[in-house]
Amino acid sequence: MTDAATKIVLSESEMPRRWYNIMADLPSPPPAVLHPGTLRPVGPDDLAALFPMALIEQEVTQERYVPIPDEVLDVYRLWRPSPLFRAHRLERALGTPARIYYKYEGVSPAGSHKPNTAVPQAHYNAAAGIRRLTTETGAGQWGTALAFASAQFGLECEIWQVRASYDQKPYRKIMIETFGGTIHPSPSDLTAAGRAVLAKDPASPGSLGIAISEAVEVAAQHPDTNYALGSVLNHVLLHQTIIGEEALLQLAKAGDVPDVIVGCTGGGSNFAGLAFPFLREKLAGTMSPTIRAVEPASCPSLTKGVYAYDFGDTAGMTPLMKMHTLGHDFIPDPIHAGGLRYHGMAPLISHVYELGLIEAVAKTQRECFEAGVRFARTEGIIPAPEPTHALAACVEEALRCKESGEPKVILTALGGHGHLDLAAYGAFLSGGLADHELSDEALAAAVATLPQVAG
Amino acid sequence: MTDAATKIVLSESEMPRRWYNIMADLPSPPPAVLHPGTLRPVGPDDLAALFPMALIEQEVTQERYVPIPDEVLDVYRLWRPSPLFRAHRLERALGTPARIYYKYEGVSPAGSHKPNTAVPQAHYNAAAGIRRLTTETGAGQWGTALAFASAQFGLECEIWQVRASYDQKPYRKIMIETFGGTIHPSPSDLTAAGRAVLAKDPASPGSLGIAISEAVEVAAQHPDTNYALGSVLNHVLLHQTIIGEEALLQLAKAGDVPDVIVGCTGGGSNFAGLAFPFLREKLAGTMSPTIRAVEPASCPSLTKGVYAYDFGDTAGMTPLMKMHTLGHDFIPDPIHAGGLRYHGMAPLISHVYELGLIEAVAKTQRECFEAGVRFARTEGIIPAPEPTHALAACVEEALRCKESGEPKVILTALGGHGHLDLAAYGAFLSGGLADHELSDEALAAAVATLPQVAG
Secondary structure, X not given: OOOXXXXXXXXHHHOOOEEEOHHHHOOOOOOOOEOOOOOOEOOHHXXXXXXOHHHHHHHHOOOOEEEOOHHHHHHHOOOOOOOEEEOHHHHHXXXXXXXXXXXXXXXXXXXXXXXXXXHXXXXXXXXXXXXXXXXXXXXXXXXXXHXXXXXXXXXXXXXXXXXXXHHXXXXXXXXXXXXXXXXXXXXXXXXXXXXXXXXXXXXXXXXXXXXHHHHHHHHHHOOOEEEOOOXXXXXXXXXXXXXXXXXXXXXXXXXXXXXXXXXXXXXXXXXXXXXXXXXXXXXXXXXXXXXXXXXXXXXXXXXXXXXXXXXXXXXXXXXXXXXEEOOOOOOOOXXXXXXXXXXXXXXXXXXXXXXXXXXXXXXXXXXXHHHXXXXXXXXXXXXXXXXXXXXXXXXXXXXXXXXXXXXXXXXXXXXXXXXXXXXXXXXXXXXXXXXXXXXXXHHHHHXXXXXXXXX | OOOXXXXXXXXXXXXXXXXXXXXXXXXXXXXOOEOOOOOOEOOHHHHOOOOOHHXXXXXXXXXXXXXXXXXXXXXXXXXXXXXXXXXXXXXXXXXXXXXXXXXXOOXXXXXXXXXXXXXXXXXXXXXXXXXXXXXXXXXXXXXHHHHHHHHHOOOEEEEEEEHHHHHHOHHHHHHHHHOOOEEEEEOOOOOHHHHHHHHHOOOOOOOHHHHHHHHHHHHHHOOOEEEOOOOOOHHHHHHHOHHHHHHHHHHHHHOOOOOEEEEEOOOXXXXXXXXXXXXXXXXXXXXXXXXXXXXXXXXXXXXXXXXEEEEOOOOOOOOEEEEEEOOOOOOOOOOOOHHHOOOEOOHHHHHHHHOOOOEEEEEOHHHHHHHHHHHHHHHOOOEOHHHHHHHHHHXXXXXXXXXXXXXXXXXXXXXXXXXXXXXXXXXXXXXXXXXXXXXXXXXXXXXXXXXXXXX
């Protein structure tokens, strides 16, 4: 039995009481978000039909720290502080001198990091007198989190789920309904956007872009209804920083300082949540970790995309954000890590990547599931398909340490469990999973659709 | 925000290092287990073909405490100590002055309490030079736990799952395979027992009794292979007492003493794991909780069964145990709490029930799921169908406290999450769940098959 602890836990009284806003510490500010009509920077009024003012303020604040409201802390306590694990058994199986830590968010009600932002979003909307939230969901993690959070604050929650996922993953639908949410397959006949799609193709499998359009349409039409987004935006990344703030305290308890931090990136909120507090320390010179984003080879926005203004949705209804993007028309190959199938990258992550503060790699699907199965058999947790990307990069780094003999400290974000993704593991174990890599031709075709914006 | 903590956590250094054996403290010993052929008490040699000597010794030891081996503690640390939660949000929703605590075992690799015994069973078998474990599984919780535990000690794990469940719950099969286990639908053509059933009925849906026969047959035929059981036996209940030992420490930290302890009972290991350490305190006079077992109205072994010698399996191959039983031929109605569909009750629980040290109630399925949904929407955890029985009894007790104004301390065992049982929630939410109560006629017919044994 090893002496070093397996779980580094914090008591509730040690839970951080503020989120960290990296904008306060960046050497240069990120480019402005533009109105799609005027191409001028968006103002608060442009967003007020969809979001409460507290969240709009958080989107643009320059304050280094934002206090977490008591009502949010009270719900966070259902699962936070989340555990930091030392992966003793994985280390032994790899024969590496590296010390591997993983911050586990699968203990939350939704089974992922998503409630970290769903709860404050529900709170601020309820405090502003809103009665109902709408949103879209793909694989379903975000929808589950918002349904749970809405139940805590007495809000109705109405979710449009991409029909292909809605039909394939009935357990997600039931989980959302168990938490009290209402879920519709998208496209639906409940919105003009949905009806327009159905008129052309009654059997449309839907897309995230269409589902966003439906949720936004309903929110914009009803004064008592707002819209909520689960990643990409600044305030979402802000809420997720509680992950990294806790991990900082926990690593200090373990007496270790990270040499390498790896996290998977889709929209980027899980990665930013872990990495940004450590990036603050890096910028302050108190530690110097390599910070590495890991994305799917089939949807490589950081490693292959262009840094340009683009829409957040397929239909082109959102403001324009400068980000690493594969083009808003891009439809990624159908890999199982649904949470990483997004054409763009959070503007804040794109910006720190341009500044050279983080690096990025891409991984193919089978290497990721191989790491996931190895992790399950040693550490006992079956990871969601998304964080298997980070685990694959962890294993790679740990094996490099085995070669070099370096006892590096590796920290990763294990954003969720895979209990509702077991079909993907079944496909992998039976040899039925394919690898997808984005070809140069497909990339060129996708980015050709980018809107023409100076800057 | 309430001041009292939501989670009462223990550090790894506070984890109990011994299991508690209630046999040392009982006012009278439980009746002997009998050999089915000779009707004389079984001896160690009768069990040696299936179990390692360390477990056979634990089955009969009179020592009050059994040390937990370091190798077992090292695996327990992946999820233990498990959290004790104060159900603040459920209390508020009920408007009760009661203080409700739940000890949550869903944080384990298998998502239930089952690894608490799977890990030591795998350890002792590996230490005895065994290469492979066989077992049966119904809904799949036990098979998942044994597959995980076997992977930790380099053992092969071969599982026979009741075919009806195997076909209905593909996610369980994949989870077991992800942990490295091998799973067969039962009846299978791999054993004489299975072939005999298939010869009569090639489309047999199987039963737990048939699956036990297959697993036992393979273990008995191969010297390098042993059999493992997930409940009922003394050593299984012993291993589960770490739940109650932790809860004792945690409640003391919270400054509370339980007035009522409720747990669900199938074979009885989850209930005993929580209750026996508190029963020790009750017998010693240091506290005086009411201890209440909650069983399904469709399978009410304690509240309607007879206390008699009976077989553990349907086929009548196991030793005879004196227990509360509905008859080994009894086939319970198909309720969703598969873990509670067992004809008998652990002999140790049956004995303390006869001694008047615990009480028992039965609950119907819909009341249980109603409590489960209420719990999910307030506390954020979707419970497995089995512990919803205990939650229904918790809610009942808390509402009695609301009537009387008594601020009772209620403690319950939340043995697992329901992520792989969402189909049952779907059926409940759509109004498709039926209630089943055992009729007097069905009971009379079932117990008529009991073997005739004096005593």
